[in-house]
Amino acid sequence: DTEVTQTPKHLVMGMTNKKSLKCEQHMGHRAMYWYKQKAKKPPELMFVYSYEKLSINESVPSRFSPECPNSSLLNLHLHALQPEDSALYLCASSQDWLAGLEQFFGPGTRLTVL
Amino acid sequence: AQSVTQLDSQVPVFEEAPVELRCNYSSSVSVYLFWYVQYPNQGLQLLLKYLSGSTLVESINGFEAEFNKSQTSFHLRKPSVHISDTAEYFCAVASGTGFQKLVFGTGTRLLVSP
Numbered sequence: 001d002t003e004v005t006q007t008p009k010h011l012v013m014g015m016t017n018k019k020s021l022k023c024e025q026h027m028g029h030r031a032m033y034w035y036k037q038k039a040k041k042p043p044e045l046m047f048v049y050s051y052e053k054l055s056i057n058e059s060v061p062s063r064f065s066p067e068c069p070n071s072s073l074l075n076l077h078l079h080a081l082q083p084e085d086s087a088l089y090l091c092a093s094s095q096d097w098l099a100g101l102e103q104f105f106g107p108g109t110r111l112t113v114l
Numbered sequence: 115a116q117s118v119t120q121l122d123s124q125v126p127v128f129e130e131a132p133v134e135l136r137c138n139y140s141s142s143v144s145v146y147l148f149w150y151v152q153y154p155n156q157g158l159q160l161l162l163k164y165l166s167g168s169t170l171v172e173s174i175n176g177f178e179a180e181f182n183k184s185q186t187s188f189h190l191r192k193p194s195v196h197i198s199d200t201a202e203y204f205c206a207v208a209s210g211t212g213f214q215k216l217v218f219g220t221g222t223r224l225l226v227s228p
Contacts, residue, residue, distance in 0.1 A: 004157070006157075016124045031214075040221070041220070041221075042204055042219060042221055043204075043218055045215060045216070050213075055213070056215070068118035090157055090158070092157075092158075094214070097136065097213050097214060098213065099146055099209055099213065100146040100163075100214065102160050102163065103214075103215060105150075105157075105158040106157050108156075108157050
């Protein structure tokens with residue numbers, strides 16, 4: 001199984017809502033990532049978890065809160081988002097958090113903030 | 115800081131024609147180089163990667179890329195494209211010094227027409 005799954009595929013939320021994005025992998029990978037991708041732009045790294053511990057936070061606003069409940073799951077909790085947060089949110093995983101290792105990407109959650 | 119330049123935002127070609135997508139990177143240390151492809155409404159898929167060894171790397175679907183250290187380039191080529199190759203192509207670099215943080219180029223949209 002070389003698949004990273006993400007739910008939901010689409011999400012529309014208001015600025016006062018609280019929602020969560022979910023990501024799952026069963027490849028035994030120990031590094032997991034959240035990226036944000038705006039239309040016609042490259043993915044931008046948001047967070048890196050290595051061995052279930054937050055290793056990188058790329059100065060992401062606190063209205064985005066990541067969580068790694070176990071080695072297979074990665075969540076992104078959303079609260080009080082702004083319209084400019086609308087984007088495709090991609091999850092990825094790799095065997096370990098070392099340079100040169102392939103990152104496997106999920107299909108993404110397309111988020112629209114009204 | 116590392117950076118990746120993809121000068122061509124869009125490359126239109128006819129089916130069965132050859133294509134080259136350009137990628138240049140800036141880094142003073144050893145690097146790992148990747149090409150990812152993103153089909154519409156999907157996540158990113160690894161196309162090929164250079165880690166070390168032979169400077170010419172190939173993918174299973176006919177793409178190849180050549181690492182040129184003196185020109186700091188990693189151009190992607192295919193001798194004969196198909197309609198199904200229409201997608202966004204991202205070049206990415208990771209530093210060869212420990213933890214992996216992928217830096218993506220701005221992407222090149224390959225448009226193959228009949």
